[in-house]
Each structure stands twice: as C-alpha cells, then as structure tokens.
Amino acid sequence: MVKSQLAIRYAHHVRDATPQTYIFWVHASTPPRFNEAYRGLADRLELSGRLDPKADVLRLVSNWLCDETNGQWTMIVDNVDKVETFFPSRRQGQESAPASLAAYLPQSRNGSILITSRSKDAAARLAGGYHNIKEVLAMDESQGLQLLHNKLSATSIEEVAAVELLRTLDCMPLAITRAAAYINRRARMTIAGYLSEFRANDKRRESLLNRDAGDLRRDESASNSVVTTWQISFERIRQERPSAAELLSLMSFFNPQGIPERTLRRHNRTVARVGGLDDEGEADCMFNEDIDTLLAYSLVATTADNDVCEIVS
Known part of the structure; x- marks a missing residue:
C-alpha cells in the first residue's frame, strides 16, 4: 500500500x-x-x-x-x-x-x-x-473539497476560491490540511487571501508549504511539512539509487505533466557516454531501473503507451 x-x-x-x-x-x-x-x-x-x-x-x-x-x-x-x-x-x-x-x-x-x-x-x-498492494490514489476535487470543509473552522467556504486552491495544491491532503490550519489561526484570512499569498512568489510559497504546525494525532517523528515530507522520499532515493535521484532532478525542469521519455532516455545515453559507457543497451537498462525506482516511490507516472512521463504531486 x-x-x-x-x-x-x-x-x-x-x-x-x-x-x-x-x-x-x-x-x-x-x-x-x-x-x-x-x-x-x-x-x-x-x-x-x-x-x-x-x-x-x-x-x-x-x-x-x-x-x-x-x-x-x-x-x-x-x-x-x-x-x-x-x-x-x-x-x-x-x-x-x-x-x-x-x-x-x-x-x-x-x-x-x-x-x-x-x-x-x-x-x-x-x-x-x-x-x-492497494495503491492510495491522489484525491480528486470532490474529496479535496470535503477535506477542506472538514478542516476549516468556518461553517461556509468560498466554493470558487476553494476549487482554485485545490487545483493549485494538486489536491495533496497534507498541503490542504496545512492551508486550512494557516487560515484557521488568522482571524481575517480567507481562502482567496491564502491563495494570493501562495502565488505571491516562490519564497512565500516555500514558506507556506514548509510550515509544520504539528498534530498530536500523528507520529511525533513525522513531519507535517509538505516540503520536508517530499524531501524524505527524495533523500531515500538518493541513498538507494543516486542515478534515479538525478533523473528526477532533470525531470523537474520540464512541464510535470508531459515529459517525453525519449528525451530523458537520450540524455541518459549522453551522460553514460561521457562517463565512459558506450553500450547503449546497458545505458537503457540503467534508465529503466531508474524509472522503476521512481515509479516504486510513486513520484512519477507513465502513460499507457509509456512514451510520456509525469511527476506525481
């Protein structure tokens, strides 16, 4: 799971x-x-x-x-x-x-x-x-909206702004929970106001995602920060298979929903040749193992015909 x-x-x-x-x-x-x-x-x-x-x-x-x-x-x-x-x-x-x-x-x-x-x-x-294994799929908008309703102290919410916020946060449960906590603790903060702050600049976005308000119901050693939670997975991949971490770093420069696999594979062959490996077949095997590692951690996904990759939020 x-x-x-x-x-x-x-x-x-x-x-x-x-x-x-x-x-x-x-x-x-x-x-x-x-x-x-x-x-x-x-x-x-x-x-x-x-x-x-x-x-x-x-x-x-x-x-x-x-x-x-x-x-x-x-x-x-x-x-x-x-x-x-x-x-x-x-x-x-x-x-x-x-x-x-x-x-x-x-x-x-x-x-x-x-x-x-x-x-x-x-x-x-x-x-x-x-x-x-039963994979827990990403939340859809209706599930994300229900979670936001449950977490916000307000009895009513701005539906249009709420849907826009969910799309901005890619319906990530931890990000939604952290956003609700931030809104709840500031008396005059609204969903639209939070969205505006989130979009202000990269530094402000990172600050909001990196907030760790804590939750007594969770394991005390587990982080409530979205950024830290992602970094934990990334560090484990880097320890387990450094080349897979490097591949994920490369993918971060692309549009996350449409990364041509042939481009990644071609880059991998070039890197292999620079490193002294001239066997394209072996380079492709290493690439496949890297992709499999990222798939196993649910950080990337591939299309049905396996020619396009995307980074999973």
Missing part, C-alpha cells in the same frame, strides 16, 4: 472495537521505532515476562498475536519505507546479517496486517507480492 496520512502519535495504542477484538498501530520507519512500538504493546497487554531484562519482548508479542485464544486483531504497520528495516543485509565485516524483524510479523488466522509505505518494493516484500 502506498503511503497515506494514517499516522497517530502513540505506537502502543490498543483500542477495543468489541470484546477480544484489538487494533494495534505500530510505527516501523526504523528498527528502533519498531522495537519501541512492540515494547509498548507488551506493556499495554501486560505480557508476563516483559520486565525481565533478558526477555525477547518482540517474541513475546509475536507469540501473543499467534495465540488464537487471545481473539481477533488487526495491526497497522506504518511508514515501512525501507526494505532494510525488516530485511537487513549483511555489511562488510559482519559474519552474518542482523536478525530480520519480519520474523516478528506473525502469520495467524486470527489476525491481519495492513502495511503503509511510500515504496511499492518495500510493501510488496512484506505483503507477499505486488498483487497484494
């Missing part, structure tokens, strides 16, 4: 929907966050042996989840953006790879696991294949 705005603050929240039915929320952006979340679950469930310094708390929680007598449960494993979090690879100098956290995600008939991720590759690895 592609990343959506699902985070809440406390990883160890346990809510009873009905007697012996549980919902668990586990933040899993890093191994320490996953460990912290499971320790929180152990405390809330009051698992025997959890206070023993030598106890394998992850195994205690996993065993409890596998025990059908404990009832039905659903677990949301949130922010799994890196495969290495659950499937660490052996590094140079290590005799063996670190323990896999995936072993603590139980396969149980009495429970189900929902994984949220920006990376299709990470989601597919944990979900057992790409066919088990």
